[in-house]
Structure formats: structure tokens, C-alpha cells
Amino acid sequence: MSNKLVIYNTLTRKKELFEPLNPPFVGMYVCGPTVYSDVHLGNCRTFVSFDLIYRYLLHLKYKVRYVRNITDAGHLEGDRDEGDDKFSKKARLEQVEPMEIVQRYTIGFHDVMNLFNTLPPSIEPTATGHIAEQIEMIKEIIENGFAYEKNGTVYFDVEKYSKDHNYTILTNRNLEELLANTRDLGGQDEKHGRLDFALWIKAKSEHIMRWPSPWGWGFPGWHIECSAMSSKYLGETFDIHGGGMDLAATHHTNEIAQSQACNHSQPAKYWMHTNMLTVNGARMSKSAGNGFLPHELFTGSHPLLSRGFSPMTVRFFMLQAHYRSTLDFSNEALEASDKGFKRLMAAYGLLGKLKTSERSEVDVAAIRERCYDAMNDDFNSPIAIAELFEAVRIINSIYDGKTAATAQDVAALKSLMDDFVFDILGLKEEHAQTEDISHIMDFIIQLRHEAKLSKDYVTSDKIRNGLQALGIQLKDGKEGTTWTKA
Template sequence: MHLYQNQTLKIYNSLSGEKDVFKPIHEGQVGMYVCGPTVYSNVHLGNCRTFISFDLVYRYLKHLGFKVRYVRNITDVGHIVDDEDEGEDKIAKKARLEQIEPMEVVQQYTVDFHQILEMFNNLTPSIEPTATGHIIEQIEVIKQIIDNGYAYEANGSVYFDVIKYNESHNYGILSGRNIEDMIANTRDLDGQSDKKNPQDFALWKNAEPEHIMRWPSPWGDGFPGWHLECTAMSTKYLGQQFDIHGGGMDLKFPHHECEIAQNEACSGHTPVNYWMHANMLTLNGKKMAKSTGNNILPRELFTGNNTVLSKAFSPAVARFFILQAHYRSILDFSDDAILASEKGFNRLMEAVDNLKDIQAGTTSTLDIAAWKNTCYDAMNDDFNSPILIAQLFEAVRYINSMKEGKESLNASDLETFKKAFHAFVFDVLGLQNEKEIAANNDKLEGVINMLIGMRNEARANKNWGLSDEIRDKLLELGIQLKDGKEGTTFSL
């Protein structure tokens, strides 16, 4: 029997504006799509908050026993500067400025993105498709939308006909925007003459002769619009209707609104049952922005190489800080706030260490079943991590009382408590015990140095077979030896 069969999970659904009881389309299985990064710059802390929030969702669904297919894309083409249909592709612009190939830009920042999320202890998604890897699928979606009468071609570009779509559908169903208000508030922009209406958005853009990123299509050489990739990739891997679609609050309009329109215009189906949006991260009370300098990158946070904070903070502390706020609330990042989080994190990890040494008593003086239920109640209430953390600090109080001999648990209750505490701290919240990691790293370093010593001895005895075997076996484990003048070093 799986945990989800005994739990009632409620998710705040941006589509309904309410917390809806979660019922997956297929029992025991969840399809979840989250909009990934546009890889033209280093991932910033606000983006990381979104990805950590959905990592929490992914972890909790898995903890409940659901089989989750988590798809998170990489946007490596089609995201226009200022998110308008007219302008330069962000990746192509970065490539032009740095005088490198667009795919060099993509590779550099995709690697950075993966490294940062690994430091934050995010689980990898089930599938991580790229926009450039799904051009054919995007062209097929456009063809279907044109055939259904909701798009038109103009001078090698294809635009979605918002007014025509709105005659039989609701463009604005997610964001709550009214099409008449949108028309009234739109200013005519030069260069938009190919569109029937300013609200229409690009499904396919004609590539100018100098445009590097281009693909052949029935409408001429060009590249896909920004919104199209998510429609093509989410439905390819999750089906025409799936359970959860997530992203940052800033994507609700136009990106997610356009996704709904594209899906309905293509397949006739509303694509997603539960739309989830993570809120923004501010810095010292103001919006994070590179242009104003009110910005901090994750690596600057981890190294302390910044002008915002008094010291360096570890990825685990930063993750804990982010999870201390509900994903739908605005979170302000400041030196005082993360210093307070660090103290709380250290208290929690101290309790983790203390719990290992606590022995069972003959009787239980604490109601562990009730405590455990409050933890599940918190997470079942739209993944309320701050309430869960408050319950974990209640558990810290229990641990301290047991350490002092004021409270006790019998063997069975103690085992239940240890398992549940460990599951919520590490499996669900995804926190890491840095002391344990450091201790394990020291042990690993000691073992590798011992093997290097054995290899040096083998080489001195001209036992090249053993020497090579040690080197090759370590390489298979991802440990590379480097022989130099100063001796042999290693890298993981």
C-alpha cells in the first residue's frame, strides 16, 4: 500500500484560484512539466528558488509513492529579448556579443545550471528536452493549429490568431486578463505590421539572412516562437492532457496563457489539470535585477565573493532559507534573514546528530503518531514547507528532552520517529548534513591517497599492470589521477 492512498493532497491551482484536491489522471502516476531556464546567462537565485520549489513538489510526490515523470526543458532557441515577438534571440545576441557560436553559449550555461542545482541537492528530472531537439515536433504543432484555423502565415512567419481563438475559447483563462482590455491597452509597435492584431504571438519567425539559428520549414527558413516549445515537449512526453505544469509567477502571462491557447487550438484539449506558480525572490526589499546591481548569483553566495552579504553561506543553508517560506509567497533575501536561517539550520543538524545516540526507553511519553500526522498535514496543504519546518523544530525539542532524560520513547516509537524525522529532513526537504558530507569526503580522500601510495609502490617495482589497474578502476568511479612533477593528484 502506498502512502498517497492514505493522504489527501491539496494543490493551489492557478487555474481555479483555489486549493484543489489532487487526483492524478492515472492512479499512482504523475506527469509534471516545469519550464526550465533560457541558457544565455548564469542561473540567478530567483530562478533557483523556482527550481528548488518544484524539487520539493517532486520529492514529496515520490515520498508519497507516486511514480513521477518530471519533465523540465532547456530553452536553447526562440526566447526573444524582452519576451516580445520582435527583436533578437537572447542566445543569438549573447553569441554575437561574445563572438562565439550560439551552441557554445548554450553549452556553457547549461553546464552552469546543472552544477548549481546539484550544489542545491536538486534531484535531476526524468527528462530534460531541448527546444532545438524538438524543431520537427514544433513544426507539426504549427501545421495542426493552421489546419484548425487558429494561425496564419505572413512573409515567412506564422502567428497565432488570438481574436479568432477567443471567439470559441477563453484567452485569459489562467491570468484572468480580459481580451478587450488587452486590445485597449496595446500600443501599435513598428515592425508588427505582419500581425492581424497586436495580441497575436509568433509560432514561427522568419529568419533574416544574418540570423545564425535557423531551420527549414514549410514557411521558409526560420525558428520557433518562445511559447511553442513547451507545448510540443510537454505533450510529447506527458500526453495531450497531464497533471501538473509549474513555473515562475512571471510566466503566467503571456507564456503559460499562450501554452493553453496553443494546446487547445491544436488538440481541442485543456492540457493541464493543475497549474502551479512559484513566487519571486527579492533582495533587500527590491526586485533582483542585473541592470541595477541589486543581484547575487549562487556562486557569489557560496564563496562570499559579493558586496551584499557579511560572509559565505553553504548551498544547504541557502536551500533551507528558501524552504522556510511558502513557494507562493514573496521571499526577501537579506544578510539578516539568511544569518537567522543558518542558526536554525545548525540547530536542526545538531538534532539530527543527537538523535543517532538516543536509546529507547521502556515507555513512550510523546505522541509520535500525532506529530507525524502534523508533518503530513503541512505538506498536504499545498506543500507548506514552513509549517513542516516548524513541526521539525517541535521534533528538535523532543530530541533535546530525550537527550536530557526528561522524555522517552519505546523501541518501536523511537524507530518510527527516527525514520519519519530523517524522511522529512532529507528525502522531502532535500537538506544535507554538511558535517557528514565533510567527514565522508575526508574518508574518501584518505582511501584515494592510500591507493595512490599503493600505485606508487607498484610503479617503483615496475608492476605496470597493477599501476594501470588502480588508475583505470578509479577512473571508472569518476576519480581521475594526474601524475606531475610534484607527485600524483586526483580530481573528482
């Protein structure tokens, strides 16, 4: 096995040998969800991808501190931090406390991550829990001359920063072009430059989530939270910073500028970004009507789906594309992944039934070597999975009596599957979820109940029919809805 792990660094736009700053310790920060709505499938793809990366680093015996934040304040309507805080807006609409919104969707996010069998991060800090750190960082940036206060709002001075630093180092975009394409947004008259972004925002009197600061009552901008929390838990410079590619142009660009302005150093050595999701070749979005929520994918309740697919099938589907490649959802692709996942699990189930001989016609060590080579090449899970299906072919051939294998060969095949299928890819056998399915079914039945109350009988019937296709029968009665599994 080659121990030379190579990863693609967005910062340098090339593959680089992974050399941790303080081996065997690795600091990894991934931008987590903004919990004012259900986590969407694009988020899930990012977190499943970084779960794969986290798992593989642990498998290689690195000691990883994985930090993934929760954004529960300051994420506004515009990319450049103008507008109303979405938590406050949703709380006013629902007439609840903003932290009720946060708690509801944080729990929902964790439930979805558990269904996808992702490992929890080492630390999961929240923006609201680190207001003091954000204020201190803003004060330092002002003192260093890269930010200014205007009517209670603090802005980062991009043009002043750009005189001595490369503001677009992450994306290599042209600064003049950015200036020309900047939209006219609220607060432009207060700014020194059109690209300046808010570090701290003055709160209106009716604003619910606000905190005292040296500049008056307000709340943090979106970008400052990640800079403050990553430096607190991983240091001023750490190993890996990750997120979706949609974050690179604005959020991560501003993170780099803030950290450089405050700490005089790059925050991360390696920047990694996952690619977008498409549906039947078109970009996934709510406005296009082709955006999936995880529960819609599991139940088949979305009109574009022919049926529901299990969480492990969906995870397997995601891992069959490289994290930097576009992932296209279609019924045909999901059906193929479902069959592939079941083939993988069926082969694993045969391992205890294989007849061994004194001679060997297989080379399991070579397959293991190629799996490691694939994962060491920027976590190339599709190639590793292809090699695992070669192992599946061998297992089936041994079972059919067409290929001879020793007891040591069978033990090596089991070790290969244990390491790569379960430990690294993070898959698990579906029947292992049986004891947990009652919680899933309670959630699905509640969704169907809400659909019926809203007289959305199309969705109600779709849930029932989707479950029936999966072998689960619903029965409505006076005491509520019960279910049985065929």
C-alpha cells in the same frame, strides 16, 4: 495520515483535491531555464520548490514523469517574441558557436542544481532537439484556422481564438485592457491583431540558429516549444504544469491557447506557480543592483551580503517560505536559517546518543501526522518544518535527560527525520559534501582569479574573506592558489 493531497490551481484560483488523470502515474511539466546566461536565484527558487513537490509525490508512491525543458533557441528580447535571438547575439559577441553558449550554461545550471541537491528530472528535452515537433504543431494550428503566415513569419491569431475560447483563462485579465496596454513592437504591421504572437519567425540572412520550414528558413517562437515538448512526453492533457508566476501572463497563457488550438483540449489539469524573490523588501532585479547569482550567495561576494552561505542553508531558507509566498532575502534571514539548519542537523546527530527508558513521554506519531497534514495542504513546507523543530526540541530534551523515551520512540524520531528532512525536504548534512568540495573550490578559485585579472580587487578580497569566515584559508603561490580547511 490523511491521503488527501490538496493543491492550489492557478487555473481555477482555488485549492483542489489532487486527482491524477491516470493514477498512480503523474505527468509534471516545469518550464526550465533559458541557457544564455547564468541561472539566477529566482530560477533556483522555482526549481527547488518543484523539487520539493516532485520528492513529495514520489514519497506518496506516485510514479512521476517529471519533464523540465531547456530553452536553447527562440527566446527573444520581447515578451511577445520580437527582436534578435539572444543565443545568436551572445555567440556573435563572443565569436563562438551558439551551441557553445548553450553547453556552457547548461553545465553551469546542472552544477548549481546539484549544489542545491535537486533530483534530476525524468526527461530534460531541448528546444533545438524538437524543431520538427514544433513545426508540425504550427502546421496543425494553421490548419485549424488559428494562425497565419506573413512574409515567412507565422503568427497566432489571438482575437480569432478569443471568439470561441477564453484567452485569459489563466490570469482572468480583461482582453480589452490587454489590447489597450500592448506596446508598439516590431512586426506589428504584419499582424492581424496587436496581441498576436509569433509561432515561427523568419530568420535574417545573418542569423546563425535557423532551420528550414514550410514558411522558409527561420526559428521557433518561445512559447511553442513547451507546448510541443509537453504534449510529446506527457500527452495532450497531463496533470501538473508549473513555473514562476512571471510566466503566467504571457508564456503560459500562450501555451494554453496553442495547445487548445492544436489539440482541442487544455494541456494541464493543474497549473502551479511559484512567487517572486525580494531583497530587503524590494523586488530582486539586475537593474536595481540587488540580484544574486548562486555563486555570489555561496561565496558572499555580493556587496549586499555580510558573508557566504552554504547551498543547504540557502535551500533550507527557501523551503521556510511557502512556494506561493514572496521570499525576502536579507542577511538577518539567512543567518537565522543557517542557525536553524545547523540545529536540525545537530539534533539528527544526537539520535544515536540518546538514552532510552521503559516509559514514554513523547508522541512522535502525532508530529508525523501533522507533518503530513502540512504537506498535504498545498505542500506547506513552513508548517512541516515548524513541526520538525518540535521533534528537535524533543530530541534535545531526551538527550538532556529531561524527557523519557523508549527505543521505539527514538526509532520513530529517526524515521521522521529521514523521511521529512532528507527524503522530502531534500536537505543533506554539510559534511557529506566534503568529498565534492574540491570541485566547488576549483570553481570559486577560478572566479577569484578572473576578478584579479580584471583588477577587481574588491571582489577578489571579498571571496578570500568570505571563505576565511567559513573556515577555508586560501594561499597564493607560484603554482597557483591552494586551499586548506580549518
